[in-house]
Amino acid sequence: MTRRRKLSPFVRSQARGSAREGAGHWWRERVTAVALIPLTLWFFASIIAHSGSDYSAVIAWLRMPSSTLMMVLLLIALFYHTALGLQIIIDDYVHSARKVPALIIMRLGCLALAAAGTFAVLRIVIRG
Amino acid sequence: MRGSTQVKYGPKSPNIQIYRPQLTSVLSIANRISGVVTSVGAVGLVLWLLAAAAGPDTYAFALWLLSFLLGQIGLLIFTFFFFLHLCGGIRHLIWDAVYGFDLSTIYASGWVVVAASVVLTGAAWIVFAVS
Numbered sequence: 001m002t003r004r005r006k007l008s009p010f011v012r013s014q015a016r017g018s019a020r021e022g023a024g025h026w027w028r029e030r031v032t033a034v035a036l037i038p039l040t041l042w043f044f045a046s047i048i049a050h051s052g053s054d055y056s057a058v059i060a061w062l063r064m065p066s067s068t069l070m071m072v073l074l075l076i077a078l079f080y081h082t083a084l085g086l087q088i089i090i091d092d093y094v095h096s097a098r099k100v101p102a103l104i105i106m107r108l109g110c111l112a113l114a115a116a117g118t119f120a121v122l123r124i125v126i127r128g
Numbered sequence: 129m130r131g132s133t134q135v136k137y138g139p140k141s142p143n144i145q146i147y148r149p150q151l152t153s154v155l156s157i158a159n160r161i162s163g164v165v166t167s168v169g170a171v172g173l174v175l176w177l178l179a180a181a182a183g184p185d186t187y188a189f190a191l192w193l194l195s196f197l198l199g200q201i202g203l204l205i206f207t208f209f210f211f212l213h214l215c216g217g218i219r220h221l222i223w224d225a226v227y228g229f230d231l232s233t234i235y236a237s238g239w240v241v242v243a244a245s246v247v248l249t250g251a252a253w254i255v256f257a258v259s
Contacts, residue, residue: 030224033217040214044252051256055184062180075174082167089160113174120177127181 025084032081039074062124071121079114083107151238155216162213169206207252212245 014020046067050058061067086106094102147153179190193199219237222228228237 030221033221037214037218040210048252048256048259051259055180055187058180058187071177078170078173082163082170085160085163086167089164113171117174117177120174120181123181124177 025087029081029084032077032084035073035077036081039070039077042070043074059124062121068121068125072118075114075117075121079110079117083110086110151235151242155238155241158212159216159220162209162216165206165209166213169210172202172206204249204253208245208249211248211252212241215241215244215248 046061050061053061062071083106087103090099090102090106144153176190179186194203219228219241222237228234
């Protein structure tokens with residue numbers, strides 16, 4: 001404890017509060033949010049454009065390089081943003097010993113969903 | 129009340145039980161709720177992609193499930209809450225850029241978010257139904 005008092009207030013603050021990780025979390029949430037504006041609008045526009053399309057037309061659309069890229073970027077940004085948002089909700093409402101397991105399950109779930117979606121897109125591209 | 133648990137612990141901030149709901153507070157919690165609802169919709173997006181990857185039969189089955197009233201209502205709810213989260217999120221990004229903080233602008237932008245979410249949901253569904 002005596003050693004700790006020798007640290008300057010600035011250095012002590014480095015590992016605490018928003019100086020620890022809050023600002024980084026806030027910033028990543030904004031960056032993914034900005035990315036999701038064009039990505040989600042592209043997705044909605046594409047879905048509406050393909051509302052009357054059959055299976056082969058939807059597959060042909062997903063196989064276009066631009067669509068494949070946009071869909072994978074959407075999945076990454078979407079589940080990154082989802083994980084950041086759900087983390088805040090768990091931080092705010094879960095105060096018991098369940099908090100850490102809840103955070104782990106939530107993060108692994110988001111990772112698994114992004115991976116599953118990317119896998120599905122790549123499978124469509126490779127198999128045709 | 130002296131000595132009772134009420135006095136000992138006191139009410140917890142921000143006393144939402146006794147606070148009159150306002151557009152600002154309702155939209156604040158709506159942004160969080162719409163984020164959670166959109167997360168559920170994101171799971172649906174992955175299931176839709178997996179169904180498409182599995183083949184035409186599985187894809188047709190997925191669309192068949194969505195064709196029921198419950199599926200259509202679910203899609204409508206996801207669409208509305210997505211647009212609510214999108215518009216509310218853009219409002220937050222504008223605040224992050226330190227714009228629109230006086231009270232009249234906060235209320236105006238709040239009603240713009242509500243109106244834009246309803247209009248965008250309606251427009252998306254009308255265009256979807258027509259095409």
